[in-house]
Amino acid sequence: MTDIAICVDSISKRYRLGTSNSSEYGRLSEAIVGVPRALLRGVHRTLLGRNREASERAAKGDTFWALRDVSFNVRSGEVCGIIGRNGAGKSTLLKVLSRITEPTSGRFGLSGRVASLLEVGTGFHPELTGRENIFLSGITLGMKRSEVRRRFDEIVDFSGVEKFLDTPVKHYSSGMQVRLGFSVAAHLESEILIIDEVLAVGDASFQKKCLGKLNAVAGSGRTALFVSHNLVAVRSLCSSAVLIDEGRVAMLGDAASVVAEHLKTLAESTADGRERVVGVGGIKRVVSCQTRRPTDYSAETLSIDEPLDIELNVELDPAADEVGYGVVFHFYFEDGTLAFASASPQRKAMPQASPRARLHQWNCRVPAGVLNEGQYVLEVLLIASDFGLLGRMPDMLSFETFDTKPRGGWYGKWVGVMRPVCDWTSPP
Amino acid sequence: MNLRKPGHSVVGFFVCILSTDAAHDRLFISFGKQPYPFGPNVISPLKFFQARSRLQLFDFRELWQFREVVWAFGMRDLKVRYRQTAVGVMWAVAQPLCTVAVFGILIHWLQGRATTGATPYIVTSLCGMVPWQFFATAITQSTQSVSANSSLLKKVYFPRVVLPLAAFIPAAVDFLIALAILMLVMAVSGIAPTWKFVLVPPLMALTVLCALAFSLWLSALNAIYRDVQFVVPFVLQLGMMMSPVVYESEAVVPAQWQSLYFLNPMAIIIQLYRYALLGASLPGPTQVAISFASMLMLMLLGALYFRNMERQFADRS
Numbered sequence: 001m002t003d004i005a006i007c008v009d010s011i012s013k014r015y016r017l018g019t020s021n022s023s024e025y026g027r028l029s030e031a032i033v034g035v036p037r038a039l040l041r042g043v044h045r046t047l048l049g050r051n052r053e054a055s056e057r058a059a060k061g062d063t064f065w066a067l068r069d070v071s072f073n074v075r076s077g078e079v080c081g082i083i084g085r086n087g088a089g090k091s092t093l094l095k096v097l098s099r100i101t102e103p104t105s106g107r108f109g110l111s112g113r114v115a116s117l118l119e120v121g122t123g124f125h126p127e128l129t130g131r132e133n134i135f136l137s138g139i140t141l142g143m144k145r146s147e148v149r150r151r152f153d154e155i156v157d158f159s160g161v162e163k164f165l166d167t168p169v170k171h172y173s174s175g176m177q178v179r180l181g182f183s184v185a186a187h188l189e190s191e192i193l194i195i196d197e198v199l200a201v202g203d204a205s206f207q208k209k210c211l212g213k214l215n216a217v218a219g220s221g222r223t224a225l226f227v228s229h230n231l232v233a234v235r236s237l238c239s240s241a242v243l244i245d246e247g248r249v250a251m252l253g254d255a256a257s258v259v260a261e262h263l264k265t266l267a268e269s270t271a272d273g274r275e276r277v278v279g280v281g282g283i284k285r286v287v288s289c290q291t292r293r294p295t296d297y298s299a300e301t302l303s304i305d306e307p308l309d310i311e312l313n314v315e316l317d318p319a320a321d322e323v324g325y326g327v328v329f330h331f332y333f334e335d336g337t338l339a340f341a342s343a344s345p346q347r348k349a350m351p352q353a354s355p356r357a358r359l360h361q362w363n364c365r366v367p368a369g370v371l372n373e374g375q376y377v378l379e380v381l382l383i384a385s386d387f388g389l390l391g392r393m394p395d396m397l398s399f400e401t402f403d404t405k406p407r408g409g410w411y412g413k414w415v416g417v418m419r420p421v422c423d424w425t426s427p428p
Numbered sequence: 429m430n431l432r433k434p435g436h437s438v439v440g441f442f443v444c445i446l447s448t449d450a451a452h453d454r455l456f457i458s459f460g461k462q463p464y465p466f467g468p469n470v471i472s473p474l475k476f477f478q479a480r481s482r483l484q485l486f487d488f489r490e491l492w493q494f495r496e497v498v499w500a501f502g503m504r505d506l507k508v509r510y511r512q513t514a515v516g517v518m519w520a521v522a523q524p525l526c527t528v529a530v531f532g533i534l535i536h537w538l539q540g541r542a543t544t545g546a547t548p549y550i551v552t553s554l555c556g557m558v559p560w561q562f563f564a565t566a567i568t569q570s571t572q573s574v575s576a577n578s579s580l581l582k583k584v585y586f587p588r589v590v591l592p593l594a595a596f597i598p599a600a601v602d603f604l605i606a607l608a609i610l611m612l613v614m615a616v617s618g619i620a621p622t623w624k625f626v627l628v629p630p631l632m633a634l635t636v637l638c639a640l641a642f643s644l645w646l647s648a649l650n651a652i653y654r655d656v657q658f659v660v661p662f663v664l665q666l667g668m669m670m671s672p673v674v675y676e677s678e679a680v681v682p683a684q685w686q687s688l689y690f691l692n693p694m695a696i697i698i699q700l701y702r703y704a705l706l707g708a709s710l711p712g713p714t715q716v717a718i719s720f721a722s723m724l725m726l727m728l729l730g731a732l733y734f735r736n737m738e739r740q741f742a743d744r745s
Contacts, residue, residue: 007476009476095742098584098585099585100582100583100742101743102479102739103478105478105479107477108476108477108478109474109476110475111472111473111474111475116584118582118583122580123580125504125508127507127508127512128504128508132504135500136500139496139500140497140580145496191472
């Protein structure tokens with residue numbers, strides 16, 4: 001037990017929602033008006049004996065548990081990733097551990113100095129010069145002035161802005177500001193580092209430098225907590241990981257298996273299995289439409305390196321049976337671009353089909369190495385055998401794909417709506 | 429936090445440690461300046477944090493560790509304030525001089541008597557104006573200090589009281605300049621400083637404490653209710669009338685109201701400045717006691733209030 005560097009002991013954090021308690025917070029005028037209003041409400045309630053339920057609910061306040069009973073330990077020298085979907089409580093956890101906000105209950109232990117990097121360029125003031133800001137930001141993040149002075153040249157070298165050191169930061173490009181901010185942060189001397197999504201910034205070459213720095217942290221025996229959506233980075237940089245879901249610890253373990261579990265839960269939640277009655281031409285009812293994990297692939301779902309199965313179950317109008325039909329899947333990428341379309345084979349006309357036969361299933365397998373990483377939305381078209389459009393169902397399904405393998409040192413977003421695996425040769 | 433643990437503060441970053449076993453027997457391979465001084469036996473003990481109790485005052489040991497942050501924030505505000513101004517820090521001098529001139533003319537016209545003794549009006553009132561100006565600037569700046577730095581509050585930890593404290597630094601610089609001008613005016617008027625001048629530094633500390641007593645309340649309130657920053661200038665105007673700034677208390681305030689009047693701690697402080705610099709008469713011991721008691725009360729409650737509100741700063745401001 002002696003080598004535990006971060007000990008999180010059943011931490012919970014509750015937030016109040018909405019304005020039901022605005023007499024306690026908010027504008028002063030609300031507080032002033034709030035007192036007579038509360039009195040009036042009390043009189044109203046006792047005289048008329050109604051509205052009690054609503055006001056009781058208001059008095060109790062809508063509370064929201066951002067974290068519930070979170071416990072885990074990080075051993076000294078370990079780089080621990082924290083993953084989970086948006087709003088799962090990752091950032092709240094980091095805020096509690098960086099002492100920015102207090103936990104509602106529970107406690108946590110830290111050994112040694114802590115530096116938390118929740119943004120790039122903490123403490124920068126646009127009117128001050130680069131030089132002044134290096135000191136300001138370094139001291140704000142917990143360095144001593146003498147430490148900043150000692151590391152000053154390294155910081156400047158790493159950022160690559162030495163020509164503009166005496167220019168106010170407001171005249172810097174945003175890329176330069178980010179570089180300067182990160183290099184101050186990268187030179188912090190603390191036993192524990194708490195990092196939030198630092199990888200999301202900067203251009204390719206700078207990103208490479210940052211990752212090198214993080215790798216150095218990972219190898220230097222310092223303890224780090226690292227929150228990221230970038231599962232590739234988490235998997236390659238972290239030795240252990242914590243999966244947070246709805247404020248609770250869903251899984252603890254080595255990084256690879258926690259990332260795999262996260263992908264699995266993501267796949268389950270994006271699968272849209274609900275029934276819906278559409279009644280557009282030809283299709284009476286969509287029984288289900290979901291992504292499926294191919295049974296012959298055991299690894300994490302919705303990885304772009306594996307085929308993706310989409311299953312569509314619909315009930316058709318008798319009218320559609322008589323003409324024959326097929327479906328077309330339109331895959332829209334997250335930016336709204338129609339990435340590609342794929343058509344099913346035509347189904348022959350089947351006059352007087354039984355109701356059971358009108359329930360029909362289509363399976364579509366998108367081959368491995370076609371999709372890019374990101375959010376896709378599926379639109380389903382129903383096409384008659386004479387190519388007439390019978391019906392159109394937008395937003396049938398949305399799913400997110402993930403990349404889990406580093407590709408040549410680049411961890412950022414891959415441009416384009418698709419990412420087919422191409423064969424490359426280079427003649428000697 | 430164990431910020432000053434010897435041996436841990438000098439840590440090479442460009443250092444690579446290959447770990448043969450995750451827990452023990454680390455093989456140190458150093459490419460950098462210093463080897464990284466961590467092995468299984470040099471890990472600092474865990475320090476635990478949890479929700480604080482409601483009746484906890486400031487952790488002065490921790491505050492001392494964060495003194496460089498106070499200084500850095502204060503210098504930032506100072507540098508930013510006079511950047512892109514033509515006459516810069518001269519504004520700190522112009523403001524009290526103008527106010528004194530306006531009141532001097534006004535009282536001269538009204539043929540009123542605002543001072544006792546033989547000291548020229550300009551010196552007496554400037555002697556009140558200089559500390560008051562410090563008090564007013566410090567209060568105004570520190571009221572907004574927490575709300576103005578709300579983005580910082582959400583990203584990094586430091587004791588929150590650092591912010592109102594740092595806001596005093598630019599005001600203190602103005603004060604020192606204005607004090608120099610006051611000495612100049614005294615010299616021109618032929619008033620030489622006596623041994624009592626040694627009282628000025630402790631008086632300055634007292635002024636800071638008095639301003640802090642108010643700004644603990646105001647900065648915490650303004651973090652939640654932004655209305656406060658609009659109210660403060662009016663209250664300060666009123667406060668200037670209720671303090672012996674452009675007049676002397678013996679010359680204006682009726683004797684039966686003196687006890688009530690000296691509930692305002694700035695009243696006694698300004699009179700003490702006049703005592704130290706101009707040799708004015710010393711206020712009575714009851715009045716001094718009343719002033720100090722009210723200041724201590726305000727300070728203690730303000731500290732408790734600030735500590736209670738500061739847990740909401742990051743979430744609410």
